[in-house]
Amino acid sequence: MKSLITFILATITLAACHDSRKLTPAPETIFDDNGLHVITSFHNDRTRTISVLYGNDKALAHASQEQFAHTPGVATRGVPTPGVATPGEVFKLVTWDLKQNPLWFGSNINGGLQTVETVTVSAGESGPAISYVLENPTQKNGKNAVSSNAERISFIFAQRASVFP
DSSP, X not given: OHHHHHHHHHHHHHHHHOOOOOOOOOGGGOOOOTTOEEEEEEEXXXXXXXXXXXXXXXXXXXXXXXXXOOBOOOOOTTSOOTTBOOTTOEEEEEEEEEEEOTTSTTOEEXXXXXXXXXXXXXXXXXXXXXXXXXXXXXXXXXXXXXXXHHHHHHHHHHOOOOOOO
16 A cells, blocks of 8 residues: 555656646747848837848848948949949848747747848849848738838848847
8 A cells, every 4th residue: 555655646746747838939930041140130119029130141241331331332343342232132131029928027029920021132234133022921911011112121221230249
């Protein structure tokens, strides 16, 4: 009888130690950056969103040049011109909803993925050709009104790279 009670207590103790409430990220919050670098991040309290700007090596190099404005001007062939968009640059601005962090009082974490804006600079006949693509997986209307493509491209080009220690 004593061994039966010991066995039951041991079983209950081992079952209590097993934590089946492991946190896993929801699939709608995951973004695969495909090897892009983080350029900068920011949040908007009014719309309750958080955004991260990703870019390839060329985009990161241009965003790091803070003394020049990043414009879609004409570059000299083969010579990188400060402040001028060069073919091969890829920017991705990813925006998520903000939600309360269930594990830390008073903090927020990213929620569902709202939009992915992609700006690609390619070689054109008379200079760099810039394309803009908006992916909107949540199809939310009115919460984060997207302005014209030219304004969004200018906004993305205006972001400067964060300085990491």
